[in-house]
Amino acid sequence: MPTPLATAHHRPQYWLMKSEPNECSIDDALAAPDATVPWTGVRNYQARNFMRDAMQVGDSVLFYHSSCPQPGIAGIARVASGTRPDPTQFDPASPYFDPRSAPEKPRWLLLDVQALRKTRLLALAELRAHPALAQMRVLQRANRLSITPVEPAEWDAILAALADPASAVA
DNA sequence: GCCAACGTTGGC
DNA sequence: GCCAACGTTGGC
Numbered sequence: 001m002p003t004p005l006a007t008a009h010h011r012p013q014y015w016l017m018k019s020e021p022n023e024c025s026i027d028d029a030l031a032a033p034d035a036t037v038p039w040t041g042v043r044n045y046q047a048r049n050f051m052r053d054a055m056q057v058g059d060s061v062l063f064y065h066s067s068c069p070q071p072g073i074a075g076i077a078r079v080a081s082g083t084r085p086d087p088t089q090f091d092p093a094s095p096y097f098d099p100r101s102a103p104e105k106p107r108w109l110l111l112d113v114q115a116l117r118k119t120r121l122l123a124l125a126e127l128r129a130h131p132a133l134a135q136m137r138v139l140q141r142a143n144r145l146s147i148t149p150v151e152p153a154e155w156d157a158i159l160a161a162l163a164d165p166a167s168a169v170a
Numbered sequence: 171g172c173c174a175a176c177g178t179t180g181g182c
Numbered sequence: 183g184c185c186a187a188c189g190t191t192g193g194c
Contacts, residue, residue, distance in 0.1 A: 071193070142176065144177080144192070
């Protein structure tokens with residue numbers, strides 16, 4: 001799906017990025033130097049194009065834990081660099097190795113993500129139950145994109161839910 | 171481990 | 183360029 005990029009005013013500035021916590025959890029990201037990790041392993045063209053064409057340094061990121069016992073939003077982060085080739089595509093020992101990609105013509109990109117803080121886990125079920133998030137991209141059925149834009153109103157609703165201890169599940 | 175959904179591949 | 187087969191994602 002094309003993203004409107006014609007004017008800076010309409011460029012998405014909020015994103016949700018999925019990470020498998022047994023690969024890189026919010027704690028892992030916070031423990032990294034400068035709390036910054038290279039976002040390796042994106043192997044989907046749409047997600048790559050978001051990084052390449054739309055995401056900019058300073059954009060806000062919901063750090064989402066996926067493929068784990070407790071999927072949901074686990075922290076807040078920011079885009080910390082522009083894109084560069086993802087070195088794992090050239091590494092035969094990496095699970096992200098892509099034999100069809102050549103260093104002189106890299107197929108896959110990454111950017112740096114800086115973790116800002118850990119939040120309480122805003123579980124997937126809680127996201128689904130929130131009326132303001134009904135249209136949220138990541139909640140649409142069978143969404144497999146690892147990077148999705150987040151609407152400003154959705155961002156606000158999520159931050160409000162994160163800040164509201166009454167809505168926290170013990 | 172199951173399986174629905176969807177992206178990618180490759181034969182034609 | 184079609185489309186069936188295949189692989190992957192990711193919640194459950």
